[in-house]
Amino acid sequence: MYDLDSLENAETANLMTPYGRPSGPVTIGTLAGRRVAFIARHGTGHRLLPSEVPYRANIAALRQLGVRQVFAVSAVGSLREGLAPGTLVVPDQIVDRTRGARSGTFFGGGVVGHVPMADPYCARLRRSFLDAGPADVVDGATYCCIEGPQFSTRAESRLYRAWGLDIIGMTAVPEAALAREAGLCYAALAMVTDYDCWHESEESVTADLVARTMRKNVEATRGLLTSALNQTDPEADCLCRGSLSGAVVTDPALITAEDRARLGL
Numbered sequence: 001m002y003d004l005d006s007l008e009n010a011e012t013a014n015l016m017t018p019y020g021r022p023s024g025p026v027t028i029g030t031l032a033g034r035r036v037a038f039i040a041r042h043g044t045g046h047r048l049l050p051s052e053v054p055y056r057a058n059i060a061a062l063r064q065l066g067v068r069q070v071f072a073v074s075a076v077g078s079l080r081e082g083l084a085p086g087t088l089v090v091p092d093q094i095v096d097r098t099r100g101a102r103s104g105t106f107f108g109g110g111v112v113g114h115v116p117m118a119d120p121y122c123a124r125l126r127r128s129f130l131d132a133g134p135a136d137v138v139d140g141a142t143y144c145c146i147e148g149p150q151f152s153t154r155a156e157s158r159l160y161r162a163w164g165l166d167i168i169g170m171t172a173v174p175e176a177a178l179a180r181e182a183g184l185c186y187a188a189l190a191m192v193t194d195y196d197c198w199h200e201s202e203e204s205v206t207a208d209l210v211a212r213t214m215r216k217n218v219e220a221t222r223g224l225l226t227s228a229l230n231q232t233d234p235e236a237d238c239l240c241r242g243s244l245s246g247a248v249v250t251d252p253a254l255i256t257a258e259d260r261a262r263l264g265l
C-alpha cells in the first residue's frame, strides 16, 4: 500500500502544522481522475509505532491541503469465524482499548469542544467502498483499537469476542475522532490478515503472518480503493462537514487569538 505507483503526476510535500510534522512527506497526485494526497501513517519504511503516529499532524496536514474525504486503509485481526483472512471489511463502530496516551483531540488549552461520535465513520464514504465491488466487502464491524505494539493475549482476545467486537487493530483511535473534529468525511477499509490468537485451529497472529496475508491481498485492496475514489463525489454535501456546528462550548470572548489561529483550519 506504500507503493502507490498508479498515482499520476506525483509530487511530495513536506508540511508543518500547528501539531508538528505529519508521519512523513505527503504524496500528492492524481488517481482515478481525482486529486489525491497520501500519507503512510507509520512513516516511510514503517518506522512509527501505532502509539507514535502523529495523528493530529496527519489530519491537520490533510486539512491544510484542502482534502475533504479520508479513506483510511489498515490491516486488522479477525475476532469472528466468518471474517477469514483476506476478507475486506468496512467497519461502522469503534471501541477504544488504547491507554489514553495518544493526543486524541484538537481542543484543549482553553478551548472546549465536543463533537458527536455516535457513528464514527462517514455513512456516505462507507457506501463508496461498499458499492465499489466486485470484491466481496463486508458491511459493518466493530473495530477494537488496542494500544499495541504487542498483539493481544489469548485471554484478551477471548474477552473482546465475548464483548461482541469483530475486528482488532491499533490505529482507528484517535484517527476517526480527529477527522470528525476537522470536519472531514472519514471511512476505513480494513483487510483481515489473521485470526488474532483466539482461534483453536488457526495460526496465532505474528507480524510475519500479517505481512504475508497483506502481500497476497494488496492488489484487491488497491483496486477497491481506486473504484471507491471513482464512486465518490468530494463536493457532495455531508453531515461530517457540519460536525463543529455548536460543538464549541467555551465563551467566544475568552478564546485567544493564538487559539483561534491554531484551530483556524
Ligand SMILES: [Zn+2]
Binding pocket: 122, 123, 124, 125, 184, 185, 186, 238, 239, 240, 241
Ligand atoms: Zn461525511
